[in-house]
Amino acid sequence: MEKFTTLTAIAAPLPEANIDTDKIIPARFLKTTKRTGLGVHAFDGMRYRPDGSENPDFVLNKEPYRKAQILITHENFGCGSSREHAPWALLDFGIRCVIAPTFADIFFNNSFKNGILPIRLPREVCDELMKDATQGANSRITVDLERQVVIRPDGEEISFEIDPLRKHLLLEGLDDIGQTLKREGAIEAFEAKRAKDEPWFPKIAV
């Protein structure tokens, strides 16, 4: 996983609530066995017209937002399916940070596992950042994870919350399986106790 430290980038405004995972990546593109290559299908239904041509009205089809690395959006972003293809598609497009008032739980989790930082900020703050984002290329937003601040183009700093563990893993670009396996002794102890307390616990064999 790529580290996330500081990002200064163009932010795309997407002022819509409840952007679901089928919007981020429709199911017909989930037939891949890889994590990469989904960027071309990110927001497929919004981004392309039925004949396959680009929808010129969609923000990510406009300059400078084709190079956006930050997305500013409304409530409940990523609701619906558990598909990690949603953050994979965003990442493959180039998005490293999504700022919204609220996120759906599974999408929120999945983002961290892929080096994408989802930031929750109050709606009125998101609306201010949305205005910044509409200013285009002259209006870059900075996200400093170490200091936990979003820096607006005018220099104003907005602080945000993040779990210390998630912050650590993102800053270092660490995979959490390795972290968990450091506690393998605790897992073994749990399993030994379980075998004693619930001897009836069934195994699956077909």
Place this chain on the structure above:
Amino acid sequence: MSPRTLFDKIWANHVVDTLEDGTAILYIDRHLVHEVTSPQAFEGLRLAGRKLRHPENTIAVVDHNVPTSDRTKPIEEADSRNQIETLERNVKEFGVPYFPLLSANQGIVHVVGPEQGISLPGMTIVCGDSHTSTHGAMGALAFGIGTSEVEHVMATQTILQKPAKNMKIAVEGTLAPGVTAKDVVLAIIGKIGTAGGTGHVIEFTGSAIRGLDMAGRMTVCNMAIEAGARAGLIAPDETTFEYVRGRRFAPKGADFDAAVAYWKTLVADEGAVYDTEVTLRAEEIEPCLTWGTSPETVLSINATIPDPANEPDEAKRAQLQRMLDYMDLKAGAKIAGTPVDVVFIGSCTNSRIEDLRAAASIAAGRKVADGVRAMIVPGSGLVKAQAEEEGLDRIFLDAGFEWREAGCSMCLGMNPDKLTPGQRCASTSNRNFEGRQGPGGRTHLLSPAMAAAAAVTGVLTDARELNA
């Protein structure tokens, strides 16, 4: 110890360790695997030289991609075939128990788990699929995870998670005749919205919930995710224990008795505190359906389509208008009587034998309306066999329904069963997002009885009128 909720108890029973910031390493009892969200996880294990920690607590099936037509022919679509063949190679290499496509045990993962006795009360159950919440009906803590977490569970049999908040949704009273579990859960989502449960595990309770059979409870918990919840839960009771008894992988004999003694402790303590509580009166719930492209756009079948002009918030007003346009509906018109092109009865929400019986009771002696395509897709090979034993297949075929093989089918538009642009579908599935059932398709979520009623009348209909 202060009084605990059902979620608190199952959670506490599975905490392996707690990290400095409060994140728990949570032990996972059952890991359900399917072809779409697992290939990258197996690849990750392979690259890191890791194995599955407990293949005997894991089960794999194919469901999302599979055609629901003739299974003896090769799968035509190359990408789908590749995903299925990849799973078959992976389960072999990593020693994962697997129900192959041609097995009678194959089916939708959330139908197969409870049906086989793989999902049991008190367990923690995960799957790379958001509708894992279904298994909460067993009194298990069950939730969907992403592919990175799938790999984490494979390697460690745990996941990293912070405790959820507790939410109680009580449905008190007696449901009116003709009102089903699907109507109950749609009414709940209509009330609390698609983000109403965010960050929470919902415990469904109250006399109307306790009165549901296991299939109905699974329908309710299945759609907890549509309310944004991490999971849905129903306390296990005699209905649960009787359902579990004798199932293939359930404990047997003295083991079953020992398990039941433990499962009986899985109820909220008197005085347990919930962060959020919501109560609905069962008598007020009517047969309902969705009109828009979000599961919270719920209407009683006898109501009229809302007018965006009445919405004060500008962004919401625009969104409602967009939904009306996409769905090709008129504000202020009655939803009943809207013509449908396709009827889909199936999915992890409503494809169990009880669902098929409800649909058959409407279909019996009637004919699918001219110009309507009506499909019945059983949730598993076992459900299909049971239905055929009961003669339900004959009822459906005589009425002009298609009788298909088990799979996710038209719920999600990633196998050959898809809507074409502009088609309107009465669907027993769980999501009505734009393009969910195929690009440009229009979905109305409703119960099996209401779907069957739409099939035989050709329009959205109050199923109670046909049952009278």
